[in-house]
Amino acid sequence: MVLTGAEIVIRCLQEEKIEHVFGYPGGAVLHIYDELFKQESVRHVLVRHEQAAVHAADAYARSTGRAGVALVTSGPGVTNAVTGIATAYMDSIPVVIISGQVPVPAIGQDAFQEVDTVGITRPCVKHNFLVKDVRDIAPTMKKAFYLAESGRPGPVLVDIPKDVTAARCEFRYPADISIRSYNPVVKGHQGQIRKALQLIFEAKRPMIYTGGGVTLADASEKLIRFAKSLGAPVTNTLMGLGGFPATDKLFVGMLGMHGTFEANMSMQYCDVLIAIGARFDDRVIGDPAHFGQVPRKIVHIDIDPSSISKRVKVDVPIVGDVGEVLDELNRMLDATAERPDAQAISDWWKQIDAWRTRDCLAYKNSDEIIKPQFVIQKLYEITKGEAFVTSDVGQHQMWAAQYYLFDKPRRWINSGGLGTMGVGIPYAMGVQLAHPGSPVAVVTGEASVQMCIQELSTCKQYRLPIKICNLNNRYLGMVRQWQQLFHGNRYSESYMDSLPDFAKLAEAYGHVGLRIDKPGDVEGALRESFKRKNELVFLDFQVDQTENVYPMVQGGKGLTEMILSSEDL
Amino acid sequence: MRHVISLLLENEAGALSRVSGLFSARAYNIESLTVAPTEDPSLSRMTIVTSGSDDVIEQITKQLNKLIEVVKVVDLSEAAHVERELMLIKVRATGKDREELKRTADIFRGRIIDVTESSYVIELTGDSRKLDAFIEAIDRSLILETVRTGVCGVGRGDRILRL
Numbered sequence A: 001m002v003l004t005g006a007e008i009v010i011r012c013l014q015e016e017k018i019e020h021v022f023g024y025p026g027g028a029v030l031h032i033y034d035e036l037f038k039q040e041s042v043r044h045v046l047v048r049h050e051q052a053a054v055h056a057a058d059a060y061a062r063s064t065g066r067a068g069v070a071l072v073t074s075g076p077g078v079t080n081a082v083t084g085i086a087t088a089y090m091d092s093i094p095v096v097i098i099s100g101q102v103p104v105p106a107i108g109q110d111a112f113q114e115v116d117t118v119g120i121t122r123p124c125v126k127h128n129f130l131v132k133d134v135r136d137i138a139p140t141m142k143k144a145f146y147l148a149e150s151g152r153p154g155p156v157l158v159d160i161p162k163d164v165t166a167a168r169c170e171f172r173y174p175a176d177i178s179i180r181s182y183n184p185v186v187k188g189h190q191g192q193i194r195k196a197l198q199l200i201f202e203a204k205r206p207m208i209y210t211g212g213g214v215t216l217a218d219a220s221e222k223l224i225r226f227a228k229s230l231g232a233p234v235t236n237t238l239m240g241l242g243g244f245p246a247t248d249k250l251f252v253g254m255l256g257m258h259g260t261f262e263a264n265m266s267m268q269y270c271d272v273l274i275a276i277g278a279r280f281d282d283r284v285i286g287d288p289a290h291f292g293q294v295p296r297k298i299v300h301i302d303i304d305p306s307s308i309s310k311r312v313k314v315d316v317p318i319v320g321d322v323g324e325v326l327d328e329l330n331r332m333l334d335a336t337a338e339r340p341d342a343q344a345i346s347d348w349w350k351q352i353d354a355w356r357t358r359d360c361l362a363y364k365n366s367d368e369i370i371k372p373q374f375v376i377q378k379l380y381e382i383t384k385g386e387a388f389v390t391s392d393v394g395q396h397q398m399w400a401a402q403y404y405l406f407d408k409p410r411r412w413i414n415s416g417g418l419g420t421m422g423v424g425i426p427y428a429m430g431v432q433l434a435h436p437g438s439p440v441a442v443v444t445g446e447a448s449v450q451m452c453i454q455e456l457s458t459c460k461q462y463r464l465p466i467k468i469c470n471l472n473n474r475y476l477g478m479v480r481q482w483q484q485l486f487h488g489n490r491y492s493e494s495y496m497d498s499l500p501d502f503a504k505l506a507e508a509y510g511h512v513g514l515r516i517d518k519p520g521d522v523e524g525a526l527r528e529s530f531k532r533k534n535e536l537v538f539l540d541f542q543v544d545q546t547e548n549v550y551p552m553v554q555g556g557k558g559l560t561e562m563i564l565s566s567e568d569l
Numbered sequence B: 001m002r003h004v005i006s007l008l009l010e011n012e013a014g015a016l017s018r019v020s021g022l023f024s025a026r027a028y029n030i031e032s033l034t035v036a037p038t039e040d041p042s043l044s045r046m047t048i049v050t051s052g053s054d055d056v057i058e059q060i061t062k063q064l065n066k067l068i069e070v071v072k073v074v075d076l077s078e079a080a081h082v083e084r085e086l087m088l089i090k091v092r093a094t095g096k097d098r099e100e101l102k103r104t105a106d107i108f109r110g111r112i113i114d115v116t117e118s119s120y121v122i123e124l125t126g127d128s129r130k131l132d133a134f135i136e137a138i139d140r141s142l143i144l145e146t147v148r149t150g151v152c153g154v155g156r157g158d159r160i161l162r163l
């Protein structure tokens, strides 16, 4: 069948069973939009800014595991999308971005709306392509989805000049694809796995530390089995939350800069550390030299060899899909009665339980003023822990991570690696479209939410009944906290002045807006808003302006050098 | 430590910038980089001379392997290998310098490949130290231009980098 390039693009999306495309039209993609118009199976979601298109596609992927798709025009369409692409890249999220480009003969002529898209996006994609021949569209699209979703996932961009979308050729979607230079290792090395198990059996203080890789590999169930058969404590990174049930007694909480006392202490003082789909980044282990002062053996399982021994030297590297490797470990554990020394493990738990008694997440609640932590706790109660929660970036993000207990993967959607303010609402859009009928909450701050506030309009158009919990402290709270702690209380440009009336703003977009001032009204407002199944509710909580996130490890300090409360200051 | 890293990559537009972009983005050194197609026109062979601690070199090879268009990577300096670099050097050659330059070029097994009344172009191959030594051996003030290709290298004997 002879089709135009634009038709082929749509046919490829159909072949990939893509249901939603998030995008924004413009000159270079008009042929593609014309074809979108003529069919029903791929639904286009018109965002209000291309950044949001990529974020929404990214959240679609985070919450489902399938690649999300964004479609943007050349020039400013692409540059607007870059923040979204970099955000997905840092968290290894499969997204396919289709961008329009000026016609092939115009490339390099400084044509209207021309940018070097492949050049601009090169450092923040897993791979990108410029398709100069209509015959290459189908194989390139196939490669793009394959690359985005396989191995260590990531965003892949396909740049298509306008004349290529108008040209014609025979369409055939390749059934499968192989790329000679790309063969991600899936199965772990048997010998290494056996070596790892030997180390684990000798452990007196084992510790399991897992990250976003467990979620990406859909290996949560396997992780649970593995941890239970060892009886070892488990900690998750910010990206890994939900990979292991937060309400399980083996779970010691999130670790890192705002991790729990018990998680950071057990991470530091374990004797065998099993790192799974995590990358020892600076927000997680703090100063690597300080971390290295305590002797311990490290097993590291990751699909990406370059993540292994990058910041911390490991003893037993295992390159492979974490699900496959966990399966293998579980099989070996099933086949033997050997386990770590029970007495040692029980002593280790005594130590951890002693650390737990510090109750590091305790905070002083108030009858007068709303504490942000209290809002998250109520959100957790009212949604019974079953909501999808997206967040923006700042203190509210950390409180959401600390006080909302995620028992399932793919429920906690946030920008961990890039820390992009503005993701909250677009993330919720992507999640809600992928999971119609499920409760979706956004935890945000008055600064972050304004970075993509225009998407309230998209939410109206597509009737996305998300619940936005704005922890409004009138400060760039996380910035203010650092300035208070490390810059002598000089609050340079961290106060948010001239804020809009968010409730009215939400109403102006056609939604429900509520302002909540008193702690006594928090629960009622949340209940009321989740009852409104078909409406977006913007809850503007006026929270304590001076509350800080604790525990805290200052950037560059050791993992155990924690500030536990304002009394430590 | 200095390392010579050799790679096979897809002979495609943009592959070179992925490699050079990786080096600048991650703040790795490049002392020299050479690239050209191989006997299989779909593949290019690249030689990069870099330096760094063992950890950095390990990351460099891993990160290079991660690039989709990179097919194979070896660190040639891990074992026996040979390196060569080509230099074209244009020198002012007048009066008694003409004889002197010719003699020095002969000692270094260089060849004079262009002659005018006042200049020579001397072609010299060897490892980088030999080329440096030649520059040291002649009168600096006579040098008009130097052009060097950068190092290319190959493993000795059975060490073969191919598909």
Ligand SMILES: Cc1ncc(C[n+]2csc(CCOP(=O)(O)OP(=O)(O)O)c2C)c(N)n1
Binding pocket: A392, A393, A394, A395, A396, A397, A419, A420, A421, A422, A444, A445, A446, A447, A448, A449, A471, A473, A475, A476, A477, A478, A479
């Ligand atoms: C796009 C972007 N710009 C700047 C920052 C730096 N930054 C991190 S947190 C933060 C403050 C966020 O304030 P708000 O959204 O009100 O949340 P709060 O910390 O008060 O909960 C800033 C400016 C960022 N992460 N992202």
